[in-house]
Amino acid sequence: MNSIVESPVYRSTKAIIKQESNSSFISGGVAGAVSRTVVSPFERAKILLQLQGPGSQHAYNGMFSTIFKMYADEGWRGLFRGNLLNCVRIFPYSAIQYSVFEKCKELLRRRDPGRTETYGSERLIAGSVGGIVSVALTYPLDLVRARITIQTASLKKLNKGKLADAPGVWRTLKHVYLHEGGIRGLYRGLYATTLGVAPYVAINFSLYEKMRDYMDQHKEVHDFSNPLWKLSAGALSSFVGGVLIYPLDVLRKRYQVASMAGGELGFQYKSVTHALVTIFTTEGFFGAYKGLTANLYKIVPSMAVSWFCYDTLKEAINKW
Template sequence: MSGSTTITDSGLYHDIKTFIKHESNASFIAGGVAGAVSRTVVSPFERAKILLQVQGPGSNHAYQGMFPTIFKMYREEGWRGLFRGNLLNCIRIFPYSAVQFAVFEKCKEIMLDQRPHNKHNLNVYERLMGGSLAGIVSVAVTYPLDLIRARITIQTASLSKLDRAKLTKPPTVLSTCKEVIKNEGGVLGLYKGITPTTLGVAPYVAINFALYEKCREYMDNSPFDFSNPMWKLSAGAFSSFVGGVLIYPLDVLRKRFQVASMAGGELGFQYSSVTQALIHMFKHEGFFGAYRGLTANLYKIVPSMAVSWLCYDTLKDVIHRW
């Protein structure tokens, strides 16, 4: 009996191991863990960025600068304020990051299989295409959690129009979800802002993934020694910096669309379309208005993606060696 049990257990272990080691599954698991770890590391910067972004013309600009904003959050809400919304962010980012990496790897696999002579590397355009599709699919899968997290992030903050109804207790995920569905058009309300989000995420992921893989390709084929993990961190930081700067105005719009209806729409911005929103933002707030919170965003995405890429590559290597 014991021998039979051992064989059964060994067979189950082998099946699980085979399943995990499959390229798409390994990318999914490694991508999810990497996303959750990296976002927790930069959670205070993430919340500070959102608070700076949603200070439109109707606010008193209670938050000025990234580090002063973090200190203000800590002073008013304690250490929990630094991580407000982070649990939900991790719950969201695990499938978001997992789907993103898995779809990107699958796209690469399909494109390589379609070639008459199967080369090992894709060109830049193919990587951009795969990254764009990965960004679109990941947004579609996790968007409602992103919207709810954005709402929770600012509801306890000192944005003047929201101070009138300052909450004595932080809102929960369930209560925020019910409020959106009840007051903002049903389930479709949970997808408010998905268009600018997709327009921003798709090119960002495309640029980030394509640049990082190009950097890795150079390091792998270089006669110099790039085995130190710091080089992977540097490659991830560089790729996320370039992508983040190029598409940042769309990231600002994404957050504003998500929270525009809060406090009766009194945050100071109401947009009818992405085009109208971009024109309005640049016209009334200028170039720097469109890039409000950029510094805080770079403090968040640069170390976040650097850690994410390092975790992803390391975990995939561990899984493949298992």
């Protein structure tokens, strides 16, 4: 056993695995931060559209009109409100997601010694695990970002029609911790978030890798060297995943801010099932898809850029 551990082949294999994990972590973090900054205005517009409850006079209507109103009310800073915190959150979130995804695939492949290919079901499992772990480790920052994102918005039930000063990160964390249940308050909506993120990451990651494998296997027949092919694959995979699980994304954001303004934003839910039934019955089918257009404007280019940055940077790190 000691001879195996000390062998050059073992040490070389271990070094490669370690380098692969490090490159996935770094590449994933950078890719997440870059991609989210690019689409920050769409991200905030999506959240504002999601949080307009039933029966309210909507201040925001449509994705581009929402972005214009954000700019008119708050200037260019309004377009990127919460983005710095989002980048602070998204770097470890994305880094953990990608690296756990790669590690899970590796562990699943080890069941069959010598096998190098990854099955579709294994990619779905790895993506789900990556989504769950990344959410669990970074969730309080996601909750705080959602709070900061809407604090200065024109939601009348939130601030009586007056634009509020943007709260700080620590101030928001302290308020939630002291007044909304301590640690449990910081993780309000975690279950609903996990229900949405896990299948989204699973679909997105597995579909993208399936398309990337196809391109790699057919290089001799078609020229897939143009970066637009990878950008298109990332865009399509995020589009499919985003549409399929979008109602759960609406639910996630509402859970995170439901207790703001004394619960007067228009929604209070007893459970995930109760929330979904309430949204569909009181706001109709399209109520569960509020902000979908803005979300697609966000996630499609975001994941296209993210996957392109991830693959390019990871390849460069591994070569270096």
